[in-house]
Amino acid sequence: MKSSNLQKILSNTNQYPPSEDTFFLADNIENEKGFSALDIGTGSGFLADLLSKNFSIVVGTDLSFSVLVNQSYKIQNSICCNGADALDYKFDLIVCNMPYLATDEIIDITTDGGIDGLEIPIRIIQSAKLCLSDHGKFLFITSTLSNYKKLIEFVELQGMSADIISRKKLFFEELLLICAQN
Numbered sequence: 738m739k740s741s742n743l744q745k746i747l748s749n750t751n752q753y754p755p756s757e758d759t760f761f762l763a764d765n766i767e768n769e770k771g772f773s774a775l776d777i778g779t780g781s782g783f784l785a786d787l788l789s790k791n792f793s794i795v796v797g798t799d800l801s802f803s804v805l806v807n808q809s810y811k812i813q814n815s816i817c818c819n820g821a822d823a824l825d826y827k828f829d830l831i832v833c834n835m836p837y838l839a840t841d842e843i844i845d846i847t848t849d850g851g852i853d854g855l856e857i858p859i860r861i862i863q864s865a866k867l868c869l870s871d872h873g874k875f876l877f878i879t880s881t882l883s884n885y886k887k888l889i890e891f892v893e894l895q896g897m898s899a900d901i902i903s904r905k906k907l908f909f910e911e912l913l914l915i916c917a918q919n
């Protein structure tokens with residue numbers, strides 16, 4: 738990655754407001770319970786805040802430090818890193834409303850997933866896998882506008898199962914909720 742791009746990413750102050758995909762994921766996790774949960778790409782903190790009702794420990798990560806500092810839903814444990822790279826812990830539940838849009842370049846880190854909508858999701862999945870407990874679930878969002886079949890294949894190549902467990906129709910696409918397990 739070019740250093741000018743990296744600088745832009747690290748100084749990104751755009752907080753992604755809770756949106757259709759946030760609420761779709763929220764609807765599917767509100768009844769999840771356990772000891773520890775991780776929200777990768779926590780942004781506003783909306784999902785981490787929701788998880789804190791049913792989990793004793795909740796951690797949120799985000800690539801953007803300024804987004805974490807200015808969170809609308811302040812969470813107790815936030816860490817600025819790629820995916821879960823700074824963590825050495827196995828969580829019961831990991832959630833991620835990841836940047837999944839298919840884009841030629843990564844210009845907006847809140848939404849741009851790179852070529853086929855795979856580049857950023859792949860990095861996040863590789864990182865999340867290492868922090869998922871043996872009985873844990875990793876729930877993440879993608880879209881039918883991205884190459885979701887290739888993404889599912891990638892998850893399986895990492896030795897995890899991957900199932901589409903929920904779908905939400907929008908105007909031009911369907912949001913997909915994927916459940917990955919070790």
Ligand SMILES: C[S@@+](CC[C@H](N)C(=O)[O-])C[C@H]1O[C@@H](n2cnc3c(N)ncnc32)[C@H](O)[C@@H]1O
Pocket residue numbers: 753754755756758759777778779780781782783784798799800801804818819820834835836846847848857860861
């Ligand atoms: C689509 S927004 C979701 C925000 C929030 N979780 C929600 O559902 O409303 C994606 C978030 O992931 C963050 N992000 C992008 N790439 C990341 C990465 N490699 N590791 C961690 N966070 C990342 C962005 O800064 C942004 O806050």
